[in-house]
Amino acid sequence: MSRRRSASSRSAASPITLTGRGGIVVMFATGVVCGLLSRWFGVGLLAGAGFAIGCALAAFATRPADLLTLVVSPPLTFFAATFTVVFVTTLGDGSLLRGVTVGVFTALAATAPWLFFGTLLVVVICLARGLMTNVRELREKVAGIRLFQKEENENPVRWDESPTTTQDRRPTHHGDVD
Template identity: 80%
Template sequence: MGRERGGSSGRRRPATSSGGPISLTGRGGIVVMFGAGVVCGLLSRWFGVPLLAGGGFAAGCALAAFATRPADLLTLVVSPPLVFLAATFTVVLATALGDGSLLRAVTVGVLTALASTAPWLFFGTVLVVVICLARGLRTNVRELRDKLAGVRLFEKEENENPVRWDESPATTRERRLHHGDVD
């Protein structure tokens, strides 16, 4: 009865915290980096352009750093090395299928790919850190440090005096016997 028609429906589109039209979670940013690394790595192997693998990963890192919401920047900053390894392993595994020895092809392929694209991994990681620092990473680190300090203080209070006596000092004085008295 009390509903107004034609007004707002009560559902509002959530505002993004980054101010842009797209805001990814930390996991979404990791998926963007992984996807860019795999797609560009496959294209690099198929077309024989080694720069494409590293450049694509760095571009994916930059895109993820700009599109991830500020609350999840800490998650994003620590993930490029592991994402790079996973993307490289995926690309090498996909291109090594059908070769003679899969184990040998994957081992040699991953080590070779990591050695040849290591500067791109470093560049992508630094790029993510610089962009995230400009977007508010220091706030996330400060909040994490405060949470960890609060946890340590709580544990210190809890374990401050691990020995608890059930008897009060007054009852222990009454129970003390003289050295000559026997119980």
């Protein structure tokens, strides 16, 4: 009976739990969908606001162990979503390279404040959800790796191995060799 209560209380607290990759997919998908809607309906605000909403959704739904992965991903995710939207909407409009280049630079310049807002939103939400615990764990792992490597490379010369003498080294017969 206690198992059912604990399982139901966990599911009631957070019905959806995403991995870090899942959170990135949520940010990317909302960025692409809202970016396409923004271009098709001519509402520039929709692309940036949609990305910020996707950032908030991902930050709330990602499991605490993957918050560090999520915090560092909004800039690259934003760029990938913007590039995808511009590429899809530029297909068939003359020079693809020129259209994508100009379109990406224009879209990034127009929606840069939303990128900063979405990134800040993810950081603030993840800090409240326990990001500093992840940072401490990573710091301890990195410090442990450094200490282990230092001990391993401390003395590269091994004096405990005895050198072979010439008496022990007899010429091998060609039949003795593998």
